[in-house]
Amino acid sequence: MKSGYKCSAKRIAAIGVMLCMLVLTCLTVTSVLNTKAEESIGQGHVNYDVTDLRIRTSPVSGSVITKVDGGFKFDIYEEVDTSSGLWYGIGFYLNGDYYRGYVTSEYVTVDKRNDYKPDADFEEYLDSQGFPDSYKDGLRQLHAQYPNWVFVADHNGKDWSDVLENQNVIGRSLTYGSAKSSWKSVADGCYDWESGQYTQLDSGGWVQASSALVEYALDPRNFLNADNIFMFENLSFDSSLQDESGLESMVDGTFMENSSHDLTYDGRNYTYITGLLLAGQESGVSPYHLASRILQEQGNSGYGSSISGIQSGYRGYYNYYNIGAYASGGLTAVQNGLKYASRTDDETLRPWNTRMKSIIGGAIYLGKSYINRGQNTLYYEKFDMVTPYTHQYMTNVLAPRSESSTASQAYSDTTKKNTALVFKIPVYKNMPDSACELPTGEGSPNNALTSLSVSGYSLTPTFDMFTTEYGVIVENEISSVDIEAQTADSGAKLTGTGSHALKVGTNEIEVTVTSQSGETKTYIIRVVRKEAASGDSGNNSNNGGTDSGNSGGDSGTDNGNSGGDSEKGGFSTD
Numbered sequence: 001m002k003s004g005y006k007c008s009a010k011r012i013a014a015i016g017v018m019l020c021m022l023v024l025t026c027l028t029v030t031s032v033l034n035t036k037a038e039e040s041i042g043q044g045h046v047n048y049d050v051t052d053l054r055i056r057t058s059p060v061s062g063s064v065i066t067k068v069d070g071g072f073k074f075d076i077y078e079e080v081d082t083s084s085g086l087w088y089g090i091g092f093y094l095n096g097d098y099y100r101g102y103v104t105s106e107y108v109t110v111d112k113r114n115d116y117k118p119d120a121d122f123e124e125y126l127d128s129q130g131f132p133d134s135y136k137d138g139l140r141q142l143h144a145q146y147p148n149w150v151f152v153a154d155h156n157g158k159d160w161s162d163v164l165e166n167q168n169v170i171g172r173s174l175t176y177g178s179a180k181s182s183w184k185s186v187a188d189g190c191y192d193w194e195s196g197q198y199t200q201l202d203s204g205g206w207v208q209a210s211s212a213l214v215e216y217a218l219d220p221r222n223f224l225n226a227d228n229i230f231m232f233e234n235l236s237f238d239s240s241l242q243d244e245s246g247l248e249s250m251v252d253g254t255f256m257e258n259s260s261h262d263l264t265y266d267g268r269n270y271t272y273i274t275g276l277l278l279a280g281q282e283s284g285v286s287p288y289h290l291a292s293r294i295l296q297e298q299g300n301s302g303y304g305s306s307i308s309g310i311q312s313g314y315r316g317y318y319n320y321y322n323i324g325a326y327a328s329g330g331l332t333a334v335q336n337g338l339k340y341a342s343r344t345d346d347e348t349l350r351p352w353n354t355r356m357k358s359i360i361g362g363a364i365y366l367g368k369s370y371i372n373r374g375q376n377t378l379y380y381e382k383f384d385m386v387t388p389y390t391h392q393y394m395t396n397v398l399a400p401r402s403e404s405s406t407a408s409q410a411y412s413d414t415t416k417k418n419t420a421l422v423f424k425i426p427v428y429k430n431m432p433d434s435a436c437e438l439p440t441g442e443g444s445p446n447n448a449l450t451s452l453s454v455s456g457y458s459l460t461p462t463f464d465m466f467t468t469e470y471g472v473i474v475e476n477e478i479s480s481v482d483i484e485a486q487t488a489d490s491g492a493k494l495t496g497t498g499s500h501a502l503k504v505g506t507n508e509i510e511v512t513v514t515s516q517s518g519e520t521k522t523y524i525i526r527v528v529r530k531e532a533a534s535g536d537s538g539n540n541s542n543n544g545g546t547d548s549g550n551s552g553g554d555s556g557t558d559n560g561n562s563g564g565d566s567e568k569g570g571f572s573t574d
Contacts, residue, residue: 040075040091042113046103047227049402053108055101059087065101066094071438074103076110109227112137116144129153132427134434138224145226150422156385160428164215166389170201173214173397177205181517182441183213193448193465196489202395203327203334209397212439217397218383220426221435223404226416231378231404232423235289235371237280241419242287246410247273250291255302265356275359283363285371288410289378290321290363292403296394297322305334307355314338317351318358323365326395366393377424378403385426443516446489452511452523455482459525469524476530478502483509483525491516502529 046053048070056062059080077100078089086105091098122143126136131153139151167173170190175183177198185191185208190199198207209217216222223231251257256272263270270278272291280287298304298320305311306319317338319325325337341352347368349361370376370393374386378400381393411419448465459470465488474481483497496511507527514520 038077039114040077041079041115042076042110044074044076044088044090044108044110044112046070046072046074047107047109047405048398049405050107053103055090055092055099055103057101059102059104060084062102065099068092073111074108079105109225110141110145111225112141113144116140119143126151130155130427131425132431134221134431135224135425135427138221142224142226142229146416146421148418148420149416150420152422152424154424154426156426156428158385158388158428160431163383163385163389163428164211164218167214167218167383167397168211169389170208172389172392172395173209173217174201174206174395175209175213175397177207179207180440180442181445182439183210184208184445185210186445187211191445193446193488194450196444196446203332206395210439212436214397215436216438217401219431219436220379222438223401224425227408228401228404229423230407231400232425233377233404233407234422234424235286235376235378235381237284237286239281241415241421242277242280242410244273244277245412246288246415247276247291249412250288250406250410251295254295254300255298256291256294259302261355263356263359264354265360270356275356279360279363282360283367283371285363285367288407289371290359290366291410292378292406293366294320294359295406296399296403297325306337307358309355311335311338314342316353317341318355319352319362320355320358321362321366323362378407379426383426441517443518444489444491445515445517445519446487447492447513447515447519447521448488449485449511449513449523450488451484451486452525453484454525454527455484457481468522469526471526471528473528473530474502476504476532478529481509481527483511485511485523487513489515500527502527504529504531 046068050070052067052069053072054067055065057065059082072092074090074092076088076090080087080089080102084104087102088105088108089100089102091100093099119140122140126139129152131139131151135153142149142151168185168187170185170187177184177200184198186193187208190201190208191197192199201207220232223229251272259272261272263272263275265275265278276287276290279285279290283290298307304322306322306325309316309318311317311334313335319337319341322333322337324340325333327333328336331339341350341358343350348365349357352358352361370381370391375381375384375391375393380386382397382400384391411421449463450465452463452470453459454472457472457474459472461467461470463470472481480499480501482499485494485497487494493514494511495514496509500507500509505528507529509525509527511523511525512520513523
């Protein structure tokens with residue numbers, strides 16, 4: 001009896017421990033998994049240049065719930081001041097469930113605060129500027145954060161559809177080759193449907209941006225937040241705003257912070273910070289813009305070959321802003337840029353055979369060719385409305401977005417709150433009612449066939465992957481045909497192949513290819529089964545059999561279709 005009692009006691013104890021663990025687990029889960037039961041105080045997103053941002057169960061050192069990349073959206077429920085800075089208590093969707101967690105404010109942007117109080121004077125100002133209603137919510141949020149900022153509506157007279165068409169010209173708006181498939185164009189000349197390869201349009205793997213990505217990048221309403229608004233900031237030099245402390249903030253953690261590079265000019269030694277201030281004074285261009293442009297072109301670590309000084313054939317030459325750097329004439333972008341740097345031009349201090357001559361001379365070029373001719377914002381440097389369209393500094397369609405995030409770091413929050421910074425924001429004619437969203441689709445877009453055939457017959461016209469309609473004629477005694485096809489991409493889904501029963505007359509057979517990204521293409525084969533010869537008893541008998549066969553064939557075809565349908569069914573940061 002004693003041994004039995006001990007066994008029961010152990011079981012009871014074990015059950016008690018399990019129950020305690022279950023309760024603790026439930027408490028932990030419910031502290032993370034939640035519903036939108038309370039009102040959030042705002043919404044935000046992870047900055048676009050960030051990868052693997054950790055969302056934690058509590059600020060600073062809580063367990064990691066998940067890691068997210070740039071563009072990830074969330075609700076904000078609270079602000080928590082910690083010794084390591086401000087953290088946000090957030091709510092977000094993950095695999096269909098709504099979770100609560102915490103994220104550092106360092107790598108996120110607040111898009112909207114729900115506690116905005118209407119400002120009658122500001123509302124009147126927005127109307128006087130002629131801002132469409134779809135702009136106003138973002139501008140209201142910015143005004144609430146930075147009441148001294150001035151927003152100017154630039155009614156440039158351009159029609160939205162015309163601008164979009166011109167920005168979709170091949171080679172004019174590019175994205176990197178490793179981008180999501182929905183960011184890359186499959187238009188003629190941009191994609192090889194047989195190989196599944198995108199056409200490289202500039203050295204380094206740059207390819208044509210998709211129309212959807214161009215729409216997103218072109219739409220000013222997507223960037224009315226505290227970071228990206230700086231793509232609309234005036235890029236002219238202003239000594240009352242731009243100083244060493246702002247530059248220090250911008251270059252912190254980059255190769256320009258504490259560099260051993262020789263920055264001698266006119267017998268004086270400079271740092272990158274003092275050198276950029278001098279370049280701004282000489283060129284009339286904001287030194288903040290110059291710093292941002294160098295980081296965009298050469299990377300935070302300064303790995304760009306354009307400033308190594310040891311490029312074969314161009315030793316001792318530098319091109320900090322990559323002016324003239326594009327692949328052509330059998331030369332790479334870097335080679336062409338350094339070829340430009342090696343030429344003589346007194347106005348822009350060329351040849352750029354010292355680092356400071358490149359930094360100052362390149363700034364003079366930027367001022368003369370862009371900033372001082374009306375392309376005086378990051379946005380207009382990319383999307384040229386002066387010439388229009390053809391005089392663009394950069395082909396990277398998202399360059400204004402990334403550079404604006406860097407530019408925003410130049411100003412302390414105190415300066416932002418107390419300074420009347422001016423932002424010139426484009427407004428187009430006949431814009432969409434709401435902002436064009438960032439495309440998110442992924443997977444191969446290839447929904448083409450490399451072969452299509454009707455067994456025993458020739459298609460009219462001869463098969464071509466870009467032709468989607470064909471015809472075949474068969475004799476009356478042929479009651480079915482077999483369809484065969486092969487997809488260009490092995491990951492694409494294919495429906496409509498196999499045996500198909502035929503009725504007398506025209507039979508329309510559809511073969512559908514669904515790409516990994518979900519795009520479909522349908523190839524149609526119209527098979528004409530001839531009428532039976534009149535007065536032929538054998539054929540009459542065959543017709544009777546054909547009718548019966550058609551009934552069964554139709555049923556089989558429906559079932560097949562049903563089956564076909566059902567088948568369709570950086571850096572790591574804290």
